[in-house]
Amino acid sequence: MGNDALSAETATATDVDYRAVQESAEFRTLRRTHRRFVFPVLGACLLWYLAYVLLAGYAHDFMSTPVFGSINVAILLGLAQVVTTFAVTTWYVSFANRKLDPLSEEIRDELETDGLGTPAAASQVEVNR
Amino acid sequence: MRSLEAAAVTSPGEPWLNIAIFGAFVAITMIIVFRASRNNKTAADYYAAGRSFTGGQNGSAIAGDYLSAASFLGIVGAIAITGYDGFLYSIGFLVAWLVALLLVAELLRNTGKFTMADVLSFRLKQRPVRIAAATTTLVVCFFYLLAQMAGAGGLVSLLLGVGDQLGQALVITVVGALMILYVLIGGMKGTTWVQIIKAVLLIAGAGVMTVWVLAINGFNFSTLLDNAVAISGNPEILNPGIKYGVSDVAKVDFLSLGLALVLGTAALPHVLMRFYTVPTAKEARKSVVWAIWLIGIFYVFTLVLGYGAAALVGPEAIAAAPGGPNSAAPLLAFELGGPLLLGLISAIAFATILAVVAGLTITAAASFAHDIYASVVKKGKPAAGAEVKVARRTVVIIGVVAIIGGIGANGQNVAFLVALAFAVAASANLPTIVYSLFWKRFTTQGALWSMYGGLASAILLIAFSPVVSGSVTSMLKSEEINFAIFPLSNPGIVSIPLAFFLGWLGTVLDKTVESPAKQSEMEVRSLTGVGAEKASHH
Numbered sequence: 116m117g118n119d120a121l122s123a124e125t126a127t128a129t130d131v132d133y134r135a136v137q138e139s140a141e142f143r144t145l146r147r148t149h150r151r152f153v154f155p156v157l158g159a160c161l162l163w164y165l166a167y168v169l170l171a172g173y174a175h176d177f178m179s180t181p182v183f184g185s186i187n188v189a190i191l192l193g194l195a196q197v198v199t200t201f202a203v204t205t206w207y208v209s210f211a212n213r214k215l216d217p218l219s220e221e222i223r224d225e226l227e228t229d230g231l232g233t234p235a236a237a238s239q240v241e242v243n244r
Numbered sequence: 245m246r247s248l249e250a251a252a253v254t255s256p257g258e259p260w261l262n263i264a265i266f267g268a269f270v271a272i273t274m275i276i277v278f279r280a281s282r283n284n285k286t287a288a289d290y291y292a293a294g295r296s297f298t299g300g301q302n303g304s305a306i307a308g309d310y311l312s313a314a315s316f317l318g319i320v321g322a323i324a325i326t327g328y329d330g331f332l333y334s335i336g337f338l339v340a341w342l343v344a345l346l347l348v349a350e351l352l353r354n355t356g357k358f359t360m361a362d363v364l365s366f367r368l369k370q371r372p373v374r375i376a377a378a379t380t381t382l383v384v385c386f387f388y389l390l391a392q393m394a395g396a397g398g399l400v401s402l403l404l405g406v407g408d409q410l411g412q413a414l415v416i417t418v419v420g421a422l423m424i425l426y427v428l429i430g431g432m433k434g435t436t437w438v439q440i441i442k443a444v445l446l447i448a449g450a451g452v453m454t455v456w457v458l459a460i461n462g463f464n465f466s467t468l469l470d471n472a473v474a475i476s477g478n479p480e481i482l483n484p485g486i487k488y489g490v491s492d493v494a495k496v497d498f499l500s501l502g503l504a505l506v507l508g509t510a511a512l513p514h515v516l517m518r519f520y521t522v523p524t525a526k527e528a529r530k531s532v533v534w535a536i537w538l539i540g541i542f543y544v545f546t547l548v549l550g551y552g553a554a555a556l557v558g559p560e561a562i563a564a565a566p567g568g569p570n571s572a573a574p575l576l577a578f579e580l581g582g583p584l585l586l587g588l589i590s591a592i593a594f595a596t597i598l599a600v601v602a603g604l605t606i607t608a609a610a611s612f613a614h615d616i617y618a619s620v621v622k623k624g625k626p627a628a629g630a631e632v633k634v635a636r637r638t639v640v641i642i643g644v645v646a647i648i649g650g651i652g653a654n655g656q657n658v659a660f661l662v663a664l665a666f667a668v669a670a671s672a673n674l675p676t677i678v679y680s681l682f683w684k685r686f687t688t689q690g691a692l693w694s695m696y697g698g699l700a701s702a703i704l705l706i707a708f709s710p711v712v713s714g715s716v717t718s719m720l721k722s723e724e725i726n727f728a729i730f731p732l733s734n735p736g737i738v739s740i741p742l743a744f745f746l747g748w749l750g751t752v753l754d755k756t757v758e759s760p761a762k763q764s765e766m767e768v769r770s771l772t773g774v775g776a777e778k779a780s781h782h
Contacts, residue, residue: 131765131774131775133761133764133765133767133768133769134760134764136764136768137764137767137768142768142771142772145771145772146767146771149771150682152346153346153347156346157342157343157346157347160339160342161339161343161506164335164336164339164502164506165502167335168332168336168498168499168502169499171328171329171332171484171485171488171498172484172488172489172495172498172499173495175483175484175485175489178484179482179483179484183466184464184466184467184469184470185466185469185470185473185482186465186466186469187482187483189328189482189483189484190328190331190469190482190547193328193331193332193334193335193547194544196335196338196339197335197338197540197543197544200338200339200341200342200536200540201536201537201540203342204341204342204345204532204533204536204537207345207346208529208533211529216526219771219772219773222768222772222774223772223773223774226772226774227774
């Protein structure tokens with residue numbers, strides 16, 4: 116293969132009623148589940164980062180307190196930022212795999228068996244949005 | 245120590261060994277690029293590597309794209325000289341990826357095709373929004389590119405012992421020409437492989453040096469810190485504040501930088517474009533996860549390497565070496581493993597510049613060819629093959645501009661350009677990305693006000709800031725010319741909220757309503773992946 120017409124590049128569905136999908140109970144559950152996770156979690160992470168930056172800027176003495184040997188609060192809090200970033204990443208992936216993917220797969224399968232997105236139904240020309 | 249002080253006067257190590265190792269890197273990657281690029285026929289092949297990379301491969305390439313020479317040489321040097329404040333950068337650069345993971349990567353992969361403008365113009369008016377998004381893309385790429393190319397000149401003096409302007413110009417030209425060759429032949433596939441190989445080498449090299457430094461200090465990080473304090477003679481290097489604690493303005497400036505770093509990453513066009521090289525949104529998610537782990541581990545390495553350079557080389561020797569703080573990592577490599585390790589680390593540093601400029605160039609070329617030429621000029625109906633042809637020509641033009649700009653900026657103080665690129669991305673791109681994905685009511689007018697307002701405010705504030713005029717360390721290098729009426733060196737704290745506000749204001753004052761059908765389509769597609777671009781089959 117190798118030209119635009121054959122590579123199943125675009126599957127622009129003009130015949131799918133996205134409005135109806137958007138208002139379906141399944142999709143609203145998916146959207147709610149997604150937003151209820153990403154907004155609060157991201158908000159908390161950004162606040163935690165902001166707190167760290169403000170501490171580094173304005174709480175010099177606190178940050179300079181040694182904890183283990185010469186390792187001080189600043190270094191521990193910096194490493195804690197790395198650890199929380201890794202932890203939130205792992206948490207989100209597990210959440211997405213468990214909660215989001217089954218919901219979105221269900222909606223996608225439903226729409227694609229109606230003829231959308233399958234190679235046969237993929238439009239034959241490069242459609243520009 | 246003694247041998248090093250003598251060596252530091254000129255270039256340490258063997259320039260020819262450095263060149264040979266870098267030559268080997270170029271030869272190996274060239275072969276891979278040639279092999280990988282045989283299927284480059286369609287726009288999807290050229291811009292998005294046929295969407296055929298796995299999450300792990302793309303995540304490594306993202307790390308290779310993101311960990312620029314500024315991250316590696318710059319942060320190690322900053323920690324070695326200004327201590328803890330250097331580490332603050334690393335944290336911002338890392339935490340930023342949560343924005344990409346949670347808000348942007350998957351939704352963008354599901355709704356876009358090749359460029360950031362695809363997503364932003366999905367449900368708004370095509371022409372004006374595409375032009376605006378392409379403009380901000382080109383501006384961000386240009387600033388970032390110029391900083392990398394100018395940095396290449398500085399690296400040359402340090403690593404190859406080329407001190408004169410002509411020799412440095414020659415090396416910048418060679419780097420630029422190699423980059424053009426990779427991108428022209430290899431397209432996104434070739435670029436991706438260069439970035440993957442470079443990421444593996446960089447992280448492995450930094451990892452070996454980290455273990456080595458820790459081994460010298462009995463695997464006790466606290467001992468390493470004690471030694472760093474003893475050699476530098478300044479216990480304050482363990483505490484925040486050497487650089488950003490000197491005044492109230494410096495503190496606000498750092499807050500402003502932190503905001504730009506954390507909100508800019510997920511809106512950098514060359515990072516966004518990488519999400520299109522994988523077949524599904526799930527692979528896009530995996531890419532970010534890989535990238536976060538690799539980048540996070542690398543930044544922990546830089547903490548050890550920075551204090552290691554302070555302990556084993558010493559801040560004075562680093563500051564006196566050609567290249568200043570940027571020489572900390574190479575000098576540490578020399579101290580640990582002699583000329584051979586220095587040669588390896590130098591070659592990796594060059595590979596870093598090459599991989600990053602290649603990623604920026606293909607992004608800028610794709611944006612021009614896809615958004616401006618194919619979508620705006622040809623109204624979405626370019627002749628068969630014309631778009632890729634235009635993209636390839638654009639690559640050559642951008643490459644030549646980058647070489648000329650790099651030579652012109654060589655020796656200039658342009659380190660602020662990377663921070664500016666992040667600030668522009670966070671101001672001009674992020675608000676519109678977030679609004680168009682999550683705010684139903686958002687309109688074209690809001691998008692244009694936010695993008696142009698964010699772009700203009702970030703650049704104007706920088707133009708009237710201390711980094712451009714007012715002191716001997718500013719770009720104009722003179723105290724006589726002083727129009728620095730904006731006190732901060734980082735515009736983010738003003739321009740980011742302003743751009744969010746303008747996006748809101750432009751929308752609520754707009755009486756037109758955007759197509760509700762398009763909004764429904766975008767929302768459904770972004771979350772479910774229905775109708776998303778599939779991998780092309782070869």
